[in-house]
Amino acid sequence: MLNDHINQSALIKIYHIGQVVDDLVDTREIQICSGQVAKIISDSEMELMIKEEPFPELKKEICYMLHIYTAESLYRCSIHYHSMYADEGKNYICVEVASPLEKIQRRMYQRVSCHSKIKMQPLEEAQVKELLENRTGNPLFAKQPEQTESFEDSMVDISGGGIRFTTGRKVNFHDYLLVQFEILSGEIAVELNIVGQVVYSNRMPNNQKCYDIRMKYVGLSEQEREQIICFAFRLERDAMKKNWN
Secondary structure (H helix, E strand, O other): OHHHHOOOOOEEEEEEOOOOOOOOOOHHHHEEEEEEEEEEEEOOEEEEEEOOOOOOOOOOOOEEEEEEEOOOOEEEEEEEEEEEEEEOOEEEEEEEEOOOOEEEOOOOOOOEEEEEEEEEEEEOHHHHHHHHHOOOOOOOEOOOOOOOOOEEEEEEEEOOOEEEEEEOOOOOOOOEEEEEEEEEEOOEEEEEEEEEEEEEEEEEOOEEEEEEEEEEEOOOOHHHHHHHHHHHHHHHHHHHHHHHO
């Protein structure tokens, strides 16, 4: 029953079905539109309020993917566009639900904008092994190697798979790094020291003195990864609310 899981005003995004959302895709490029649930008519019909202007072109013969954000969970289902109407300056679409509602993981590999400062330290492979073998206390805290130089840089986005940041220091593909940054766990700021490996490194097109770096996490447990995913999920939901308002 849709009403058992989704409340009116839940935020939504619509995508072309079959397009993979992962760490290498900016979802803004494949997203069709966003908005919120206006009315649940039945278990097979919904009305959605659409934010975008002008109204996006939707075709009845195409099946789309609907993502629905509740307070704590993310759901998805396939939908068919049926009709649209305008009321009091707002645009609505009527859709038919074409597949069962599915609760999915908080997209481990979707990148979410997160602009904050990070500290970075280069690591040798032997240091990586030692750090991962000797972690104590909070497993997200890797003990920092002694007498190593650190550099303060700017994070661009974060996901359950890794982070992206910019730096004025040259970093090579496959380099190992120890990065330090903060996330919110509930209302508490938690400082993380995470080991990672560079999977992409290139100069910024608009600033040749700055490098665009993408790093995957190394040695995280599923519990540790879930904490980061929860943080990214909350960031995305808060951003959607802000944009909607």
